[in-house]
Amino acid sequence: MPPIKKIVLWLLVIxxxxxxxxxxxxxxxxxxxxxxxxxxxxxxxGKFFDSLLKG
Known part of the structure; x- marks a missing residue:
């Protein structure tokens, strides 16, 4: 994982x-x-695909 992603992840957790x-x-x-x-x-x-398959 690049250092920027690690820093952003740690900032988010904090x-x-x-x-x-x-x-x-x-x-x-x-x-x-x-x-x-x-x-x-x-x-x-789920409702969308259900009506798509019924229709």
Missing amino acids: FLLYAILTSPTEAANIFGAAWNVITNGVSNI
Whole structure:
């Protein structure tokens, strides 16, 4: 892994830990919202292909 990618990864990990430790409720809300977006996206992709195959 190039050094730039390692640095960015470590900065991301440090930021996430900082966010969780300083305001865990807000971090949980953000994670929950992101999880909802991901699950809704996967569900909608499934519905799309299902209707494509039926149609």
